Amino acid sequence: MDNIKDSAKGWREEESKNVTFIVTKDCQLICKYCYLVGKNTHERMPFETAKQSIDYLLDTPEFSSEPAVVFEFIGGEPFLEIDLIDKICDYIKTQLFVKNHHWFNAYRFSFSTNGINYHTKKVQDFIKKNYSHISIGITIDGTQKKHDLNRIYKNGKGSYDDVLKNIPLWLEQFPGAGTKVTISSADIPYVCESVLHLYSLGIEEVNINCVYENVWKEGDDILFENQLMKLADEIIDNNLYKKYSCSFFSTKIGKPVNVLLENHNFCGAGKMLSIDAAGNFYPCTRFAQYSLRDKKAIIIGDMHKGIDKNKLRPFLTLDRFTQCPRECLECEVAGGCGWCSGENYDAAVSATIFQRSMANCLMHKARVRANNYYWNKLYRKLEIEGISENEIASQCIHHNKIC
Amino acid sequence: MLQYLIVQLCDTSTSYCHYENPSRTPRLISLEDLNAGILFAMKENLMIQFVYPDEELPLSYKKAVDSIDHNTIVSSLCEDQNLVAEADIVIFHEWTGLDYFAFNMEQAYVLRTSKDDFFDRYAQLKWVFPRVKRFNIVFTDIESFSEDDYKHYKKILNHLSENIEKLLIEGLPIQFNLLTDRLTLSTMNNCNAGWKTITLAPNGRFYPCPAFYFDDDSLIGDVHKGLEIKNPQLYSFDYAPICRHCDAYQCKRCVWLNKKLTLEINTPSHEQCVISHLERNASRKILKNSNLKKEMKDLSEIPEIDYLDPFDVREQWDFELLQQELIKFHKENY
Ligand code: SF4
Numbered sequence: 001m002d003n004i005k006d007s008a009k010g011w012r013e014e015e016s017k018n019v020t021f022i023v024t025k026d027c028q029l030i031c032k033y034c035y036l037v038g039k040n041t042h043e044r045m046p047f048e049t050a051k052q053s054i055d056y057l058l059d060t061p062e063f064s065s066e067p068a069v070v071f072e073f074i075g076g077e078p079f080l081e082i083d084l085i086d087k088i089c090d091y092i093k094t095q096l097f098v099k100n101h102h103w104f105n106a107y108r109f110s111f112s113t114n115g116i117n118y119h120t121k122k123v124q125d126f127i128k129k130n131y132s133h134i135s136i137g138i139t140i141d142g143t144q145k146k147h148d149l150n151r152i153y154k155n156g157k158g159s160y161d162d163v164l165k166n167i168p169l170w171l172e173q174f175p176g177a178g179t180k181v182t183i184s185s186a187d188i189p190y191v192c193e194s195v196l197h198l199y200s201l202g203i204e205e206v207n208i209n210c211v212y213e214n215v216w217k218e219g220d221d222i223l224f225e226n227q228l229m230k231l232a233d234e235i236i237d238n239n240l241y242k243k244y245s246c247s248f249f250s251t252k253i254g255k256p257v258n259v260l261l262e263n264h265n266f267c268g269a270g271k272m273l274s275i276d277a278a279g280n281f282y283p284c285t286r287f288a289q290y291s292l293r294d295k296k297a298i299i300i301g302d303m304h305k306g307i308d309k310n311k312l313r314p315f316l317t318l319d320r321f322t323q324c325p326r327e328c329l330e331c332e333v334a335g336g337c338g339w340c341s342g343e344n345y346d347a348a349v350s351a352t353i354f355q356r357s358m359a360n361c362l363m364h365k366a367r368v369r370a371n372n373y374y375w376n377k378l379y380r381k382l383e384i385e386g387i388s389e390n391e392i393a394s395q396c397i398h399h400n401k402i403c
Numbered sequence: 404m405l406q407y408l409i410v411q412l413c414d415t416s417t418s419y420c421h422y423e424n425p426s427r428t429p430r431l432i433s434l435e436d437l438n439a440g441i442l443f444a445m446k447e448n449l450m451i452q453f454v455y456p457d458e459e460l461p462l463s464y465k466k467a468v469d470s471i472d473h474n475t476i477v478s479s480l481c482e483d484q485n486l487v488a489e490a491d492i493v494i495f496h497e498w499t500g501l502d503y504f505a506f507n508m509e510q511a512y513v514l515r516t517s518k519d520d521f522f523d524r525y526a527q528l529k530w531v532f533p534r535v536k537r538f539n540i541v542f543t544d545i546e547s548f549s550e551d552d553y554k555h556y557k558k559i560l561n562h563l564s565e566n567i568e569k570l571l572i573e574g575l576p577i578q579f580n581l582l583t584d585r586l587t588l589s590t591m592n593n594c595n596a597g598w599k600t601i602t603l604a605p606n607g608r609f610y611p612c613p614a615f616y617f618d619d620d621s622l623i624g625d626v627h628k629g630l631e632i633k634n635p636q637l638y639s640f641d642y643a644p645i646c647r648h649c650d651a652y653q654c655k656r657c658v659w660l661n662k663k664l665t666l667e668i669n670t671p672s673h674e675q676c677v678i679s680h681l682e683r684n685a686s687r688k689i690l691k692n693s694n695l696k697k698e699m700k701d702l703s704e705i706p707e708i709d710y711l712d713p714f715d716v717r718e719q720w721d722f723e724l725l726q727q728e729l730i731k732f733h734k735e736n737y
């Protein structure tokens with residue numbers, strides 16, 4: 001098989017459109033931190049819905065003008081619907097060709113999976129068929145203890161063993177693939193060992209972040225800071241920074257933000273399009289009803305009528321200044337402190353996307369302190385070793401990546 | 404800062420703006436709530452505007468209403484014709500009543516109309532203009548304006564502006580919201596529901612404006628327990644990302660329509676912006692008349708622009724402006 005980085009030549013991730021199909025709301029697992037509050041076994045996307053939505057999109061230049069596209073398939077667990085996905089992907093490829101669409105060689109199919117079905121024949125056949133246009137992330141939360149704390153089957157059994165057995169195959173097919181880890185309150189004591197464990201499995205890129213929901217208990221920030229400092233020591237003392245990256249440590253976080261230069265929204269809600277089984281369109285999946293605790297879904301159109309441009313206007317003009325409270329605008333360490341517009345909407349005191357939630361404030365500040373520690377320690381070490389500043393940059397993998 | 408309290412005296416109180424009032428059964432606000440509302444306005448230094456139903460009020464209500472200085476908003480069809488004659492603002496729901504109404508230079512008038520009726524009957528306004536000091540048009544179906552309607556609207560505005568120019572030069576102080584408001588404004592002057600104005604509804608609760616009472620669940624407090632506006636800043640102009648880059652200062656900036664069409668009170672629809680810009684541009688044309696400049700003082704400058712919806716040029720928004728706003732916002736609030 002080709003190396004995925006070569007085969008994705010010409011790929012312009014920054015400028016791509018993201019189109020998400022919510023193919024099923026079913027999943028084998030009932031992860032404790034899962035934000036999907038309305039999961040169920042009966043809402044499955046009919047092929048016709050996907051087809052009509054694709055037709056609309058490809059025939060509407062206004063919403064398909066980006067130079068590239070990522071078609072993302074999510075659930076629940078998307079690979080539960082591998083037959084449907086295969087059919088949808090075939091349809092997309094055919095239509096891109098037939099319509100001579102500029103996405104013809106600039107598309108990607110992307111999956112976030114729990115990894116349980118990864119080895120099955122159907123999934124493997126699909127991967128082989130579409131290999132040069134696929135990216136797959138398997139979610140594994142770290143050590144068995146940490147993973148099985150949250151990622152459990154409906155009968156309460158942990159899913160670690162079933163996922164782990166598929167990791168070597170996944171890494172063989174997608175060398176350099178990263179994993180996404182989500183931290184909730186109960187996970188904090190395991191942060192350091194979990195990241196090290198993922199490295200030991202051969203996963204070089206660990207994208208890790210705290211959940212945006214307000215789950216934190218008093219003192220969690222201090223525990224978190226201690227865990228990150230322990231992790232910093234491990235990474236630096238054992239020279240792991242040369243090969244591995246962890247998104248918690250970045251030179252770009254923890255600086256004041258100049259709202260004039262960085263007035264944009266943090267996430268891409270509204271620039272993306274998410275489609276559910278009924279053919280409703282959302283600015284991002286987090287605005288579908290099954291993702292929301294307290295608010296009504298924000299539907300911005302459907303496969304019959306298309307996108308209601310008026311409903312997109314708030315998303316396309318949502319800026320930092322308008323949604324941030326004073327504390328955030330004046331915060332000395334705001335750089336890299338992210339938010340999720342869907343969670344902001346769900347948590348807001350009125351039905352608006354213009355009220356930023358501050359649930360993660362203390363956790364971000366803890367991360368910034370540990371991050372400062374990490375860079376001070378690492379730079380000093382490299383300095384003592386006589387390495388120049390330019391070389392430092394090349395020694396540290398992904399040193400400026402922000403989660 | 405709050406300045407006005409609108410009191411919707413009855414479920415059937417006349418609509419005076421974009422919204423429809425679907426209620427057919429009169430249900431008056433309770434006297435207790437009415438008196439509490441009056442007290443609230445006195446303590447908060449708010450100017451009260453009473454919105455009347457078409458049925459005459461009982462004596463006890465008339466007494467309560469008279470206990471405070473106020474403005475009166477009433478439909479031209481109200482059965483209490485004395486009230487109509489004395490009202491500050493008279494509302495027309497159709498064009499037919501205009502021909503025989505006894506207009507008066509002390510009153511302001513609002514005509515609520517669909518765009519189609521406006522397109523058909525706008526010529527009638529030429530008869531009305533010399534007889535009034537202030538005349539407002541409010542569209543009840545802004546969301547239905549199409550590209551063709553915009554073209555038509557532009558033509559009609561230009562046509563009416565010739566008439567307005569003539570009257571102004573003759574020294575008649577006509578104010579016609581669609582064309583003359585922008586001539587003298589140098590900052591936003593919008594409806595300000597939820598920010599400078601709140602409404603007390605017949606159920607004793609506060610809403611940003613009566614439209615929200617009929618059509619939305621955005622209540623913002625209770626006359627006995629007090630005001631509780633959630634995310635109040637979003638009603639203000641500074642927190643409206645599109646509007647703060649706009650100079651169609653006469654625009655209603657209807658927060659109810661915003662909510663209805665874009666789901667956010669601070670974000671206007673495309674239709675709202677285009678209509679307001681066509682009006683702005685028609686005002687700009689009036690300003691070019693040199694005779695008018697001699698006649699009228701305090702005219703504002705209206706620069707030429709090449710868009711009808713500020714959203715369409717969002718990539719070019721002036722971030723210096725944002726910085727100024729940020730400084731202003733901090734000064735005012737902290
Ligand atoms: S929000 Fe203002 S402009 Fe809109 S209907 Fe209410 S009063 Fe009228």
Ligand code: SF4
Nearest residue numbers: 646649654671676679
């Ligand atoms: S024209 Fe549009 S941007 Fe300008 S004030 Fe009106 S609603 Fe706001």
